[in-house]
Amino acid sequence: GDSVTQMEGPVTLSEEAFLTINCTYTATGYPSLFWYVQYPGEGLQLLLKATKADDKGSNKGFEATYRKETTSFHLEKGSVQVSDSAVYFCALGSAGGYQKVTFGTGTKLQVIP
Amino acid sequence: GAVVSQHPSWVICKSGTSVKIECRSLDFQATTMFWYRQFPKQSLMLMATSNEGSKATYEQGVEKDKFLINHASLTLSTLTVTSAHPEDSSFYICSATGQGGETQYFGPGTRLLVL
Numbered sequence: 001g002d003s004v005t006q007m008e009g010p011v012t013l014s015e016e017a018f019l020t021i022n023c024t025y026t027a028t029g030y031p032s033l034f035w036y037v038q039y040p041g042e043g044l045q046l047l048l049k050a051t052k053a054d055d056k057g058s059n060k061g062f063e064a065t066y067r068k069e070t071t072s073f074h075l076e077k078g079s080v081q082v083s084d085s086a087v088y089f090c091a092l093g094s095a096g097g098y099q100k101v102t103f104g105t106g107t108k109l110q111v112i113p
Numbered sequence: 114g115a116v117v118s119q120h121p122s123w124v125i126c127k128s129g130t131s132v133k134i135e136c137r138s139l140d141f142q143a144t145t146m147f148w149y150r151q152f153p154k155q156s157l158m159l160m161a162t163s164n165e166g167s168k169a170t171y172e173q174g175v176e177k178d179k180f181l182i183n184h185a186s187l188t189l190s191t192l193t194v195t196s197a198h199p200e201d202s203s204f205y206i207c208s209a210t211g212q213g214g215e216t217q218y219f220g221p222g223t224r225l226l227v228l
Contacts, residue, residue, distance in 0.1 A: 036219070043117070043119075043219040043222055044157075044219035101217055102159075104156055105154070106154075106156060
């Protein structure tokens, strides 16, 4: 079945550091890929997505590229801020009558001033 | 836009009682709603999918008589945990998609503690 593997956290970075959170997936067909973010005390929010190979999703300075050859969708940001502290979930959506989403375990990011 | 709310955000109940959790789409019509369960430091696990006006589709291993789901309108779905036991304590999250929508919009979650 479909699965998502992402790096375990927590990840602690200083402000303005470069961020990479690795994510790889296993799926049949051509899934859509997502990064969701969960800020403390809030629900999950869609951060970015990519729907086909080589697509790059981007939002709020975050980027991720859909790499079919390596089945990866790594999240990157060039310069993190304290406000980026949150839990980040990589996910894939399988096509069908509805979009069934499979989530990774989440990676907690803590950015210190 | 695309806001989903859940109520209550926190509930504590005695073992053997039933608890109802509401999920509402506030500014769009949710043709499909999803219920997830999240254990500490673990991923979200899909419990069931519900379409407005029809019976929910449960994932393998989820007891449908234990977790009753009703999606009576395009803006409201409810999850009732019947005869709750301590092992049902968890974080329950709902999400919703609009017609033809690919993206799921999530509620803030409901933390259930069964004593």
